[in-house]
Amino acid sequence: MKKNCLITHVADPDGAFPIILAKLVFESIDVFSCEIGEVNGIVENVLKNYKDYDAIYIVDLNISEDLAKVIDNSDEIRDKMKVFDHHQSNLYLNKYSFIQVVDSFNGKRECGTTLFWKYLNSTYEQPLLNKKCLKMMLELVRQSDTFDFSEDLKDDAFKFGRLYSIYGRDKYIERFYNYVLENEDFEFSELEKVLIELEENKIKKYIEEKMEHVLFAKILNYKVGIVFAELHRSILGNEMANKLDIDIAIIINVDRSVSYRASKKEIDASILASFYNGGGHKHACGSPVPSDLQEKICTYIFNNIEWIGK
Numbered sequence: 001m002k003k004n005c006l007i008t009h010v011a012d013p014d015g016a017f018p019i020i021l022a023k024l025v026f027e028s029i030d031v032f033s034c035e036i037g038e039v040n041g042i043v044e045n046v047l048k049n050y051k052d053y054d055a056i057y058i059v060d061l062n063i064s065e066d067l068a069k070v071i072d073n074s075d076e077i078r079d080k081m082k083v084f085d086h087h088q089s090n091l092y093l094n095k096y097s098f099i100q101v102v103d104s105f106n107g108k109r110e111c112g113t114t115l116f117w118k119y120l121n122s123t124y125e126q127p128l129l130n131k132k133c134l135k136m137m138l139e140l141v142r143q144s145d146t147f148d149f150s151e152d153l154k155d156d157a158f159k160f161g162r163l164y165s166i167y168g169r170d171k172y173i174e175r176f177y178n179y180v181l182e183n184e185d186f187e188f189s190e191l192e193k194v195l196i197e198l199e200e201n202k203i204k205k206y207i208e209e210k211m212e213h214v215l216f217a218k219i220l221n222y223k224v225g226i227v228f229a230e231l232h233r234s235i236l237g238n239e240m241a242n243k244l245d246i247d248i249a250i251i252i253n254v255d256r257s258v259s260y261r262a263s264k265k266e267i268d269a270s271i272l273a274s275f276y277n278g279g280g281h282k283h284a285c286g287s288p289v290p291s292d293l294q295e296k297i298c299t300y301i302f303n304n305i306e307w308i309g310k
């Protein structure tokens with residue numbers, strides 16, 4: 001029997017839930033989790049072994065147009081590829097038959113997980129996909145990923161997102177995969193409620209501290225606030241965009257990438273992200289950091305530095 005392949009990202013629950021869904025449906029699955037900047041490289045590697053796979057799914061990420069063209073030129077590879085993405089800046093890739101970019105459907109915003117669920121549910125007979133607890137968790141992921149909140153679920157959506165950092169990615173996936181197998185309704189456990197409260201206090205402190213270190217500048221005529229942070233980038237970005245007198249909040253994670261957040265209607269932060277080789281949504285997007293950034297910082301701090309191998 002052949003395997004399936006799933007390529008998704010490590011950033012948030014919208015990259016984790018596709019793995020849970022795939023585990024519920026497929027017996028054998030190879031999972032590749034990556035950063036935005038790594039997608040094309042990972043896909044190119046996977047394609048070297050495409051004959052091993054029945055299907056190759058890419059969820060909540062997209063590939064470059066050059067790579068899309070390569071795939072489109074091979075009937076054999078194209079038939080195996082399926083891309084599910086909800087990022088507006090990738091809508092133009094819909095011209096490729098194997099790429100599906102949907103921002104919203106019937107007035108409801110989609111996320112990578114919901115698009116993948118719809119595909120799996122309409123293609124495979126797997127009753128687990130329709131369990132009440134799973135549908136509730138998918139809705140919580142969708143709301144926190146798209147900020148398309150409903151009054152009754154907004155709090156729970158935030159709380160469910162907190163569990164991603166509390167458990168850590170692997171444990172989070174394990175916990176909610178097992179949860180679907182063992183439960184009908186979704187409910188936070190008593191322990192989770194306590195942990196969420198502790199985590200929320202910790203995040204509040206972290207955000208307050210970061211807000212004191214914002215640098216103000218202009219880039220491409222946008223008034224920006226820049227901060228260095230590795231954690232809670234979405235919450236921090238929204239806090240900055242809403243509370244500071246800026247057009248775009250920029251959060252640099254030296255290890256990973258740059259995040260952009262905006263809240264004003266007339267501001268499209270993805271223009272700035274695209275200018276620096278990234279992309280995403282109008283109000284939430286990202287771009288890669290230069291690969292030699294950390295070396296450059298070290299050289300700037302330590303003018304006598306000499307590099308030695310590992």
Ligand SMILES: [Mn+2]
Pocket residue numbers: 014060086111112145
């Ligand atoms: Mn997403």
